[in-house]
Amino acid sequence: MSTRTVAAPVVDVKRVTTQSLQEMKAAGIPIAMLTAYDYTTARILDRAGVDVLLVGDSASNVMAGHETTLPITLDHMIYHAQCVVRAVQRALVVVDLPFGSYQGNSKEALISAIRVMKEAGAHAVKLEGGEAVVPTVERIITAGIPVMGHLGLTPQSIYRFGTYKVRARDEQEAEQLRRDALLLQQAGCFALVLEKIPAVLAAEVTASLSIPTIGIGAGVHCDGQVLVTHDALGLTTDFNPRFVRRYARLDQVITDAVQAYIQDVRDRAFPSDEESY
Numbered sequence: 001m002s003t004r005t006v007a008a009p010v011v012d013v014k015r016v017t018t019q020s021l022q023e024m025k026a027a028g029i030p031i032a033m034l035t036a037y038d039y040t041t042a043r044i045l046d047r048a049g050v051d052v053l054l055v056g057d058s059a060s061n062v063m064a065g066h067e068t069t070l071p072i073t074l075d076h077m078i079y080h081a082q083c084v085v086r087a088v089q090r091a092l093v094v095v096d097l098p099f100g101s102y103q104g105n106s107k108e109a110l111i112s113a114i115r116v117m118k119e120a121g122a123h124a125v126k127l128e129g130g131e132a133v134v135p136t137v138e139r140i141i142t143a144g145i146p147v148m149g150h151l152g153l154t155p156q157s158i159y160r161f162g163t164y165k166v167r168a169r170d171e172q173e174a175e176q177l178r179r180d181a182l183l184l185q186q187a188g189c190f191a192l193v194l195e196k197i198p199a200v201l202a203a204e205v206t207a208s209l210s211i212p213t214i215g216i217g218a219g220v221h222c223d224g225q226v227l228v229t230h231d232a233l234g235l236t237t238d239f240n241p242r243f244v245r246r247y248a249r250l251d252q253v254i255t256d257a258v259q260a261y262i263q264d265v266r267d268r269a270f271p272s273d274e275e276s277y
C-alpha cells in the first residue's frame with residue numbers, strides 16, 4: 001500500500017471563488033474538485049478541504065441509476081444543488097445545466113441558469129460544448145453568472161458520439177478542441193473541464209489558456225482534477241475506466257457494517273441495555 005501525505009482538515013473557511021481558482025492557476029497550485037449531490041456527503045467533502053464541489057449531472061447515473069446523464073431534469077438538479085449548498089462553507093459550488101435546459105436557445109439557457117442560482121444558491125453553472133454554445137455562455141455571463149465550460153467527452157452528446165472512448169485523438173478533432181477552448185475563454189468562462197482526451201493535448205490546451213483547466217481522464221498537466229465522488233470512494237464498482245483511482249472501498253466498508261448489523265439483530269445483540277431506555 002502506498003503512503004501519501006494527508007491534507008490537513010480545513011480550519012480556514014475563507015470561501016473559494018472563481019478568482020481564487022484563477023490565483024491557484026497562476027501560483028501553480030492544483031485545484032481539487034469532486035462531485036456532490038447530497039447534504040451529508042457535501043459537508044464531509046467541504047470540511048476535508050475540496051476546492052470545488054460539482055453538482056454534476058452524473059447524479060443521473062450514480063443517484064438515480066440511469067444509464068446516461070440525459071434523463072435528469074432541471075428540477076432534479078436544483079434539488080441536489082439545494083442540498084449541497086446548505087452543507088458548504090468553503091468550496092465553490094458549480095451546478096451542471098442538464099441536457100435540454102440550455103441547448104434550445106440562449107434565452108432558455110439564461111432562464112435555466114437563473115433558476116439554478118436563485119433557487120439553489122449555487123455559485124456558478126457548467127455546460128457542455130464548444131463553438132456552438134459560445135453565444136449561450138456570453139448571454140449567461142452577461143447576467144452575472146459565472147460559467148464553467150466542458151470539452152472532450154461530453155456525456156450529454158453520447159448518442160452522437162456512440163461511444164465513451166477517448167476524444168480528440170485525431171488531429172481534426174484536436175484542432176477543433178483547441179479552438180473551442182480559446183473561444184470559451186474569450187466568451188468569459190472562468191474554467192474548463194477537459195474530459196477523456198490525450199494528456200499531451202490537455203497539457204497544450206492548459207498552457208495556452210489563462211483560465212484553469214480541470215481534467216478527468218486528461219492527464220496530470222491540467223490545472224486541477226475532478227472525479228465523481230462515488231467512483232473515487234469505491235461506492236460504484238462496475239465503472240472502471242483507466243482514469244478512476246479508488247481512494248477507498250466504501251462498498252466493502254458498507255457491506256461489512258450492514259452484515260454486522262444484521263447479525264447483531266438476529267442474535268439480539270443490538271440494542272444493548274446502554275442503547276435502550
Ligand code: KIV
Pocket residue numbers: 035054055056057058059096193195216226227228
Ligand atoms: O457530471 C459530472 O459528474 C461531470 C464530471 C465528470 C466532470 O460533468
